[in-house]
Structure formats: structure tokens, C-alpha cells
Amino acid sequence: MKKVISILLSICSIVIFLTGCWNRKELNDILIVQAVGVDKNKSGDFKLTYQVLKPNVLKNPTNLPSSPQQKGVWCFSSTGKTIFDAIRNATLSSNKKLFWSHNKIIIFSEKIATEGIKDVLDMFLRDHEMRSDAYLIVTSQDIEKFLDTTSPIESIPAKELENVIKNYFANAKVFPIKLYEFQKMLNTKSSTATMAFVRTKPSLKQSSHTQMFYVEKIAIFNKYKLAGYLTHEQTRGLLWATGKIKSGIYPIKIGKNLFSLELIQNSNTINVKIKDGKAFFTLQITTEVNLGEKLSNLNISDSLVEKIKKELACAIKKDIQETLKKSFELNCDILHLGDIYYLSYKKTLKFDKNFILISIDVKPFIRRFGMMKE
Numbered sequence: 001m002k003k004v005i006s007i008l009l010s011i012c013s014i015v016i017f018l019t020g021c022w023n024r025k026e027l028n029d030i031l032i033v034q035a036v037g038v039d040k041n042k043s044g045d046f047k048l049t050y051q052v053l054k055p056n057v058l059k060n061p062t063n064l065p066s067s068p069q070q071k072g073v074w075c076f077s078s079t080g081k082t083i084f085d086a087i088r089n090a091t092l093s094s095n096k097k098l099f100w101s102h103n104k105i106i107i108f109s110e111k112i113a114t115e116g117i118k119d120v121l122d123m124f125l126r127d128h129e130m131r132s133d134a135y136l137i138v139t140s141q142d143i144e145k146f147l148d149t150t151s152p153i154e155s156i157p158a159k160e161l162e163n164v165i166k167n168y169f170a171n172a173k174v175f176p177i178k179l180y181e182f183q184k185m186l187n188t189k190s191s192t193a194t195m196a197f198v199r200t201k202p203s204l205k206q207s208s209h210t211q212m213f214y215v216e217k218i219a220i221f222n223k224y225k226l227a228g229y230l231t232h233e234q235t236r237g238l239l240w241a242t243g244k245i246k247s248g249i250y251p252i253k254i255g256k257n258l259f260s261l262e263l264i265q266n267s268n269t270i271n272v273k274i275k276d277g278k279a280f281f282t283l284q285i286t287t288e289v290n291l292g293e294k295l296s297n298l299n300i301s302d303s304l305v306e307k308i309k310k311e312l313a314c315a316i317k318k319d320i321q322e323t324l325k326k327s328f329e330l331n332c333d334i335l336h337l338g339d340i341y342y343l344s345y346k347k348t349l350k351f352d353k354n355f356i357l358i359s360i361d362v363k364p365f366i367r368r369f370g371m372m373k374e
Helices: 002-017 055-059 083-092 110-115 118-126 143-147 157-165 179-186 232-242 302-330 337-345
Strands: 030-040 046-053 073-080 097-099 105-109 135-139 192-202 211-222 225-230 248-254 257-275 278-295 356-368
Touching (some): 030 143, 030 157, 073 083, 083 097, 105 143, 110 135, 110 225, 135 157, 143 192, 179 192, 211 232, 232 257, 232 302, 248 302, 257 337, 278 302, 278 337, 302 356
Parallel strands (some): 135 192
Antiparallel strands (some): 030 046, 248 257, 257 278
């Protein structure tokens, strides 16, 4: 009897503790998705285009192509009445099932972004196989051609695209958004979110073999619908106002003299008060910069430094004011002023340019002047 109980306990222990491989998926049986594009065909059905790793790369990592012309991925499409239907219909042309745990990018066509992507996102947010940290972008180019791009550096174009949109910390002209961040932004009082707009362009004018990804502007979504775009300068204004700016270069012109200032450390605070029946926002910015370039014969004097600091403060204010102006044009609370207002007064902000005033105070500091005295 004791022997029987011992055997039963051993079996139970195996069943309880050794379950790690019960749902395993062999590499030979799956297609690892690196990027997916979402569009609609002429009949109104969803058309999904997948960029997946080639099986020979999976079997042996040493088979990874050494040149970008030998791509490590291939692309194909499927259609369906819904997103889920289109994904399952991929098995009609492939003997392997799509595997989504390594998906890096979700790309929307400009057409479907204009119609609204709320229903599209439902599947990507709801399904347990999807990654909520995949980056979102929009493009006006044909999705198939966009995903089938031969990139000059990486043999996996999705990897190169991911790196390009993550470069915001160096240029302060774009801002990458992940799926869960996009949804969080739309769940705020402002109901406004952003997404990078990317297109491809030849690496050289004479070259037609390889294409580079280029973040041309930032798309603004109001309640899941594409409302308009921000230029690089307006995007910089958005980053200043929301405290997300990291680094970047500000070319400053004084007379005929040009100076390049590199942002190295930045901080901001924003508060709101009601004055005379209007919402009065106060934005205070502190920034430290290095003088990285001087296209001038002027000596670096105290008066010149003060002039440079004054011009930098004006340039930052102009970027923010241009973003605010665009915000009223599109009737979208791009700067998320409504969220700040709600935190203070528990009321919904009346988004009207006659009701909202912003005071911007910029305190710049020039920390270093480079390796040369003059």
C-alpha cells in the first residue's frame, strides 16, 4: 500500500512541477513574425502583410546573411473579414503557423489610419500571443513594398526600422510609441496620441537597390483617427512641453553667425491656474547645452554667450508655440493640457484658444565650449 501511495505521489509531483514544455513550439513548425502591416483591399477586407524570418536562419544562426542584399526575411500577405480571420487565413498559403512573440513593428496604412484603428488594435491588445511593446508606425506607401524593402545595414529590415524610430533620444525630432503606450495616451482626458510617420527613400540618388527608412513627421491621432501631422520642429515642441526631450541639436543664428548647441540635460514643470475665467498654464524649462560648433569669427565673450542663450530660449519657445498653434488647428489636445487641468480641478478642460493661455519660461545654461578656446 505504501508503495502504491509513493508511486502516486511521484506521478503527481511530475505532473505539477514538470509542465514547462507542455505547450512548446518547435522552430521548424512556426514562422517568426518580425513586422506586420495592416491595410484594406478594394473589397474592404483587411489585408495583413507579414515580414517573417527565413527558416534557414532559424535552423542555424550562422546562416544569417552577411550582406543586406541577402535578406534574412521574406514577406507574404493574407486577407480576411477581421484581423484574426486574416491571420488564420495565412495558414492557407503557409504550412506553418505565425509566431508573434518577436514581433517588433505594427505598420498602418495612411488610409486605414484615417478611417480609424480602434477595431484594428482590439485584436493586438486582446490576444495573449501578441506583444504590447511592439512599436506603431504609419506610412502612405504601399505596405507590401514598404515591408519588402532591402535595407543597407541590417539583413532584417524590421530591426533597422526599430532602431531608426528609437533614435529620438539623439535628434529630438521624432518619438517612438509602443502599442500599450498608444492605448494609455488615448485613455486620458485628452484622447490624443502620436505615432511616427515613416517612408522609405534611396540611400543615394543614383542607388535603387537599397532603401533607407526615414521618419518624415509625427502622426496625430484623435480618438483613434488620424487627424494630422507635426513637423520635426513641432514634434520638438511637443517633447519640450511633455518633458520627454533627451538630446538634440539646436542651430542658432546671430546675424550671419551660426552656432550648434547640443542639448545634454533638460527638465520642465507645468502648472495651471484659473485666472479671469481662463486656464493659465505656466511652463518652466531648464536646459543645459554644450557649444558643439561655431561657424563664426566672433570671439566667445560674455555678451556673445548671453546672446546665444537668449536666441536658444526664443527658439525653444517658438517650437512650443508652433505646436500649440497646430493643436488648435487640428482641435486636438496634443500637449495633453486637459490631463494637467483635470488633475488640478477635476474638471474637463474647454479646449478653446480663447480659454487657454500658456506662459513659457526657459532658463538655458551653456556648460561646455568644446576642445577649442576660440
